[in-house]
Amino acid sequence: MTQCENSSDGYDIIGDIHGHADALERLLDQLGYELEDGSWQHRSRQAIFLGDFIDKGPQQKRVLEIVMPMVQEGHALAVMGNHEFNALAFHTPNGQGGWLRPHTKKNIEQHQAFLTEYQNPEELKPVLEFFWTLPLWIERQGLRVIHACWDEREFDTLKTERADQRLTLELLRKANIKGSKEYKAIELLLKGKELALPEGHEGFADNSNTRRFNIRVAWWDLNSTTYRKAYIGPERARGNIPDLSTGGRHRVPYEANETVLFLGHYWLTGDPQPLTANIACTDYSVTLEDGKLVAYRWSGEKELSKSNLVSVPGRL
Secondary structure, three states: OOOOOOOOOOEEEEOOOOOOHHHHHHHHHHOOOEEEOOEEEOOOOEEEEOOOOOOOOOOHHHHHHHHHHHHHOOOEEEOOOHHHHHHHHHOOEOOOOOEOOOOOHHHHHHHHHHHHHOOOHHHHHHHHHHHHHOEOEEEEOOEEEEOOOOOHHHHHHHHOOOOOOEOOHHHHHHOOOOOOHHHHHHHHHHHOOEEEOOOOOOOEEOOOOOEEOEEEEOOOOOOOOEHHHHEEOOHHHHHHOOOOEOOOOOOOOOOOOOOEEEEOOOOOOOOOOOOEOOEEEOEEOOOOOOOEEEEEEEOOOOOOOHHHEEEEEOOO
């Protein structure tokens, strides 16, 4: 399985799909892709998928039946999302009679939509093999793509393990040991920057009603200087986040003159628009009632434009 590296007219960077095949087909159709010989393709462009193909939605298998041929036949590129990483860990033995991602009630529930559709080991095997081929990030001339956070300091940590940006079994094992340098690197790159709330804070409930004491933060935002302003998550919880300075701890350096960067992961809502002049997120919560599946049509520009964002409703 290979990922083609060339696109004549540009790339269409598509956000987290989470088992919503109908929305994906609507978006591909709107972008001018056509289904030919079993694979969606464009005459002069390539798609780039930002990962998180699986979990949550009702059409896990159909999503992968669309995505996998596109990547394997060179009509698309793709990076790994945290849900593909978690799936590999969930299905990989730890050598001690268990699994790298323990089969706890919580972990099973988070992965249940995928497990329900892939009960047959012969159908599961090629999907997991496909996940192993996904790079953690992509860099082309004028373009960078990663699921959650671009931090070259953490790339240096992982390059000591794998030079071509893909997981190895050894790296997967190390990245599932809490506190290891590999664990910290993967957490940041695939799940984004998080800050612990100040000591004594009561925490908040996330979308799955799990109480959390860390907050996901807008690591790219120079203006969001407090915990409350930097917080990304269920809006109902924002008022419970302290309006105290982060001391800049929420930031990961990414300068305004750096290469344009595309992210998924962040469950944004509202009218799609770039995060900064050179960073855009195309995850707009496709699984929510009013969510969207979003793509950015990039054709080499160094400054991103709202007009290049294309979306379809997650549900009709």
